[in-house]
Amino acid sequence: MRVKIKICGLKTADDAFKVNDFQIDYVGFVFAKSKRLVSKETALEIKNNLRKDIKTVGVFADMSISEVRKIADFVNLDVVQLHSDENDEFCGNFKNRILWKSISVNLEKPEVIAERFKNADGFLLDTYTKDLRGGSGKTFKWKLARNFSEKYFTVLAGGLNEDNILKAYEMVRPNVLDLSSSVETDGVKDYNKIKSLMRRIKNEFK
Secondary structure, three states, X not given: OOOXXXXXXXXXXXXXHHHHOOOOOEEEEEOOOOOOEOOHHHHHHHHHHOOOOOEEEEEEOOOOHHHHHHHHHHHOOOEEEEOOOOOHHHHOOOOOOEEEEEEEEOOOOHHHHHOOOOOOOEEEEEEOEOOEOOOOOOOOOHHHHOOHHHOOXXXXXXXXXXXXXXXXXXXXXXXXXXXXXXXXXXXXXXXXXXXXXXXXXXXHOO
């Protein structure tokens, strides 16, 4: 089965046209405090310019259930992705959408954390960074997640680029590869970088 691709951190309507040309499966809108933060109005505008088969993911951190629901309903998101200290009970409040819980991988195998979340439909594995909820552009030790995707739907994030993406995939075997900083120039999504990375994926991922 083909590995699916997510481009996270879209910020402008123009970004939609940059991803529409490629076999992108998901895009992410960041509603958490971040350099990629967008308003719900901007996210809806981007969504309206996307190909209809591309699913939309909302990235949330440190928000109440009602705040997440309000944004998710306004944009009509396909997936809610939670990035802070939400517990399993919190995750159970979004039954009408797919729910991905982020796990910041440090020294502990992510399975230990995932076992606590029965209400999650999948998990995004990202790199632990002391002062960030994600989006650091740094990798973690993929061997910690070597068997994770055998049990859980897995989205792999954290510093993936043309040079390491094949190795990361072969070690973790995720369902989705999540790309962000590697397809940007000066914080803006770069069409040519997306094209180059997608060509690499098409040529090497069999």
